[in-house]
Amino acid sequence: MLKSESQWRVVDCAEPALFHTGYRPEELIAGNKANRLREAMEAELASKPGDPYACAKLGGLEVDQGNTTRGLALLEMGLEHCQSDQHRERYELLLHLGIANSSNKPEEAERYYRLALEEPLSPQVLVGARLNLGALLLRLNKLAEATEVTSAVTRQLPEVMLGWYNLGLIQRKAGDIGGAIEAYQSGLQLDPNSPELHQNLGAAQLAGGNFEAARSSFLMAIGLLLQQNRKDDAEALARSAGELVNLNAA
Secondary structure (H helix, E strand, O other): OOOOHHHHHHHOOOOOOOOOOOOOHHHHHHHHHHHHHHHHHHHHHHHOOOOHHHHHHHHHHHHHOOOHHHHHHHHHHHHHHOOOOOHHHHHHHHHHHHHHHOOOOHHHHHHHHHHHHOOOOOHHHHHHHHHHHHHHHHHOOOHHHHHHHHHHHHHHOOOOHHHHHHHHHHHHHOOOHHHHHHHHHHHHHHOOOOHHHHHHHHHHHHHOOOHHHHHHHHHHHHHHHHHOOOHHHHHHHHHHHHOOOOHHHO
């Protein structure tokens, strides 16, 4: 028996957003990077109050570590001191302001991401704001805009797997099952060992009525999760997917 749309979604992975490289906790722990970055930027701000570069780096770090109030203050101060020709600094400040506001003030986050995309920088530099804006628009159910923004990433930078991943999620939610499957398959050409891509491909195949293909994709995702020592995730997927297709039939 076919499952309802809401039941199918139990096996979807959420859309990821792109954060600033080097701020993730596991990277900061290694080599005490957080403390070294903080000390360097605090010293820079002491000698150059409001310096946009230092405000962007330290403000982004504060936001990532949960110190949102101070992070926002630093980012806004840096933006106030940003000169018209400091495009990279302005872009990074706006990107982090978008990230900081994305959970509680999505409309503000959208505004900051759009301002960031106005900076005259290369697509490679702008990809973070573009992907984050697309993911935010998906969350706000602005599917046409989300498709347009994310498709731009896959056209300009087809080597970025996250663009295909998020495009698949958007098209899946918009009801374009064929487009979602193609997007996930394009992503898998770049990263065939991504359990999330296989999992969401299975969800799209299931929505399209291809139960055999969905079963194969779910089993591949479960196997990859086990290989990556993510046993809890593998068991959770096995339970949820097992409610939709007979995994034992394989």
